Amino acid sequence: MPLNCSSLVTQFPFIQTTRRLLNPHHVKFHSSSSLFSFQHITICNQYKNKTSHLVSLSKFDTNYSVSSSIMEEEEQHESLTLDKSLEAKYSKELDVAVRAVQMACFLCQKVQENFISKSNNQVHSKDDNSPVTVADWSVQATVSWLLSESFGSKNVSIVAEEDVQSLSKAEAAGLLEAVVKTVNNCLAEAPRFGLQGPLIPLGTSEVLEAISRCNSNGGPKGRFWALDPVDGTLGFVRGDQYAVALSLIENGEPVVGVIGCPNYPMRKEWLSYHHRYHRIISKLTPPTSESWDKGCVMYARRGSGEAWIQPLIQGNKKLVWPNSARPVNVSSIENPALATFCEPVERSNSSHSFTAGLAHSVGVRKQPLRVYSMVKYAAIARGDAEIFMKFARSGYKEKIWDHAAGAVIIEEAGGVVTDAGGRPLDFSRGIYIEGLDRGIIACAGAKLHEKIIRAVDASWDSSSL
Numbered sequence: 001m002p003l004n005c006s007s008l009v010t011q012f013p014f015i016q017t018t019r020r021l022l023n024p025h026h027v028k029f030h031s032s033s034s035l036f037s038f039q040h041i042t043i044c045n046q047y048k049n050k051t052s053h054l055v056s057l058s059k060f061d062t063n064y065s066v067s068s069s070i071m072e073e074e075e076q077h078e079s080l081t082l083d084k085s086l087e088a089k090y091s092k093e094l095d096v097a098v099r100a101v102q103m104a105c106f107l108c109q110k111v112q113e114n115f116i117s118k119s120n121n122q123v124h125s126k127d128d129n130s131p132v133t134v135a136d137w138s139v140q141a142t143v144s145w146l147l148s149e150s151f152g153s154k155n156v157s158i159v160a161e162e163d164v165q166s167l168s169k170a171e172a173a174g175l176l177e178a179v180v181k182t183v184n185n186c187l188a189e190a191p192r193f194g195l196q197g198p199l200i201p202l203g204t205s206e207v208l209e210a211i212s213r214c215n216s217n218g219g220p221k222g223r224f225w226a227l228d229p230v231d232g233t234l235g236f237v238r239g240d241q242y243a244v245a246l247s248l249i250e251n252g253e254p255v256v257g258v259i260g261c262p263n264y265p266m267r268k269e270w271l272s273y274h275h276r277y278h279r280i281i282s283k284l285t286p287p288t289s290e291s292w293d294k295g296c297v298m299y300a301r302r303g304s305g306e307a308w309i310q311p312l313i314q315g316n317k318k319l320v321w322p323n324s325a326r327p328v329n330v331s332s333i334e335n336p337a338l339a340t341f342c343e344p345v346e347r348s349n350s351s352h353s354f355t356a357g358l359a360h361s362v363g364v365r366k367q368p369l370r371v372y373s374m375v376k377y378a379a380i381a382r383g384d385a386e387i388f389m390k391f392a393r394s395g396y397k398e399k400i401w402d403h404a405a406g407a408v409i410i411e412e413a414g415g416v417v418t419d420a421g422g423r424p425l426d427f428s429r430g431i432y433i434e435g436l437d438r439g440i441i442a443c444a445g446a447k448l449h450e451k452i453i454r455a456v457d458a459s460w461d462s463s464s465l
């Protein structure tokens with residue numbers, strides 16, 4: 001039955017109101033007979049002090065259906081007003097974040113080229129044995145410095161993956177020198193990206209300070225940035241996919257998400273191949289300087305109902321906003337037999353056997369698309385895949401910088417991102433996504449999502465996870 005949205009919120013106070021405005025296709029939600037089954041609801045509503053509110057991903061324990069007709073004319077007017085104020089609210093943050101990520105991608109491309117052409121070992125191990133390179137520290141220093149310059153260091157709080165300890169050790173002097181050089185080479189290009197670089201190159205202490213300034217612990221109040229300087233470091237060192245991920249989190253909710261994917265192929269079929277094949281083909285038939293065959297930045301602002309993709313800046317070109325940006329939308333495929341599901345490459349990061357069982361049980365027939373990094377989120381947002389699943393081993397705690405930017409981009413592109421219990425990911429409790437129920441599931445649409453959630457429930461007890 002059609003339902004007035006004010007009464008919906010009043011009747012079901014457990015529904016989360018998130019001040020989101022979404023595309024008309026989000027306004028549909030699918031009824032279900034199962035108690036507490038997951039529903040994707042987005043409703044523009046006039047509620048409390050005449051502020052527009054939207055109702056978003058929630059559990060819903062009844063069998064209503066809501067149609068887009070609930071968006072009454074006056075509410076549409078309110079939506080537009082709110083839309084404008086939201087746009088104004090985060091426009092500078094989004095602008096700076098996209099430019100900073102463009103610069104970070106430029107930096108990573110240079111370092112990755114160097115990796116590929118030289119065979120000497122440039123990969124270092126962190127205390128937890130995970131790999132780290134010159135690019136991780138250099139991107140962290142560069143983005144931290146740019147954000148501080150743009151907003152004032154007192155106003156900038158950053159949660160980021162790398163710390164400065166191992167870089168400050170005496171035996172890491174050569175590495176530190178390489179980081180300082182890489183940062184300065186990148187910052188020298190800042191004007192090309194529409195940002196201001198330093199008047200004179202940064203010294204070692206300034207670079208170390210920029211890295212160590214990213215020492216926020218996040219939390220439920222106020223604003224902070226979450227940065228993964230090189231997500232998918234394994235993909236990066238193997239010459240394959242990786243991402244630079246930056247999000248602004250306000251009062252525990254990601255409000256701006258930006259992902260740079262330097263090796264993302266514009267032809268989606270290339271996503272299934274190691275990036276080295278793309279490089280070989282590009283050498284055989286070089287793309288023209290005007291063609292856009294790979295590399296992008298995707299971004300979204302919470303509540304805009306839009307997600308965007310723009311090409312990476314090539315050669316000596318300048319970034320002129322919005323840099324040929326185009327909107328991206330999730331795929332409309334609802335039939336699992338036609339859907340593509342993606343997951344981490346490393347089986348130590350997510351159980352391939354469990355996801356294979358889930359995929360099979362819901363009727364997915366295609367081979368999984370295994371891609372490093374948050375490029376998986378980008379693939380869902382762009383409609384190149386329909387399902388993303390990650391089930392880490394028990395005891396592993398997911399970190400906010402690995403998911404925040406991707407979650408806001410997929411949701412604004414029309415998709416759904418939750419844990420395996422159907423709850424939104426909680427970015428408000430420090431550097432970890434606390435309380436995560438089993439795993440992470442992102443889907444292009446609510447129907448596919450609901451099927452996967454049910455399949456997890458049906459097979460969890462018999463899994464070894």
Ligand SMILES: Nc1ncnc2c1ncn2[C@@H]1O[C@H](COP(=O)(O)OS(=O)(=O)O)[C@@H](OP(=O)(O)O)[C@H]1O
Nearest residue numbers: 230231232233344345346348349371372373392396
């Ligand atoms: N054991 C374990 N389980 C689950 N996840 C882990 C684990 N160890 C690390 N990580 C985090 O996973 C990030 C990489 O995730 P991906 O989806 O890109 O995995 S994969 O590289 O494709 O296998 C990776 O991000 P980066 O360190 O930035 O590469 C880690 O934050």
Ligand SMILES: [Mg+2]
Nearest residue numbers: 228231232402
């Ligand atoms: Mg990561």
